[in-house]
Amino acid sequence: MVLEAQRQLLQEIANGGIREPPSQYVHREEDRPTGAVMAADMVLPTVDVSRLVGAPDDHVDEAAKLRSALESWGLFVVTGHGIPKELLDGILGVTRDFFYLTPEEKLKYSNVIDGNKFQHEGYGIDRVDTNEQILDWCDRLYLKVQPEDERQLELWPSHPQFLTALLHEYTRKCEQVTKVVLGAMATGLGFTEEFFIDKVGERVTTFARFSYYPPCARPDLVYGVKPHTDNSVLSILLLDKDVGGLQVLKGETWVDVPVLGHDLLVLVGDVMEIMSNAVFKAPVHRVVTGDKERVSLVMFYRPDPRKDVEPAEELTGEKRPLMYKRLNARDFADGFWDAYAAAKRAIDFLKLRPAEHGAAA
Ligand SMILES: O=C(O)CCC(=O)C(=O)O
């Protein structure tokens, strides 16, 4: 059985033009998105992917930049990715168009089966485990895009007309970017390009998350997405071209990610944090709302579920003790959602830090 709140579509609530968010969306005072936020226009690191596939000197140079970006921020803005603007505009356009459909039309792809069973894939809201859970100000469509033979195509919307074709194309382009980035993450650490690619395995799973954040009259009370790290090796984000809202935690300060036009954003996810034995740390990030609607599309790149997630031996030693325990990739991905619903970090929730390093990691 799902809880009543699981079937609640935010867009329907928000379309009514309510002034005060319902209590289920309102965070406790100490958890609200208040406090200083720094503008990041000048500071976010940038990596030019075209240089990573260019001349060897350029690769070495850019891979060093990438390493330093990931060590300090756990993320970077991606330029030179070669994905046509038309594809990027097109896919954000169909994202918006999908959420503009009637509820009846969207519910053909519902993530609640027969009105009572939750599945991750499909249209709706994130999993609701308790009546006390504070809900995010966001509806989403979540689809497995890779491996291609595991797509549940009955959940891929037939309207807007080009959504399926664009998603297919975008998936392939993102995979290329991911491989180049994973390769450079390895070479930047002195390994061969295949180092991380081999560890994630052959049948990597990629999920696409299309998010729609309705306008909110009280952005001081709610989150579009509450603070979290990602259930991924890497995530590739395509952000709304006009409306910001994503913020990342740098040290103690929340930093606004500016609108990025046709650039993408790569984030380190929990799985890479574990595999790299915390050389690369997954950045905590969140989405705040505002008076304008916002859309985004995130691709979450996950390991082959048959693989184990564990720190690379080569990154473990006297200077860098083992930071995390090993866990099967499927168990990690499943456990992640239990943690997510409880607003906890998966690494802590799943008790993956050996006791003696708990404080240091
Ligand atoms: O919408 C965004 O900017 C980011 C959303 C996000 O962090 C997520 O879906 O994991």
Ligand SMILES: [Fe+2]
């Ligand atoms: Fe995220």
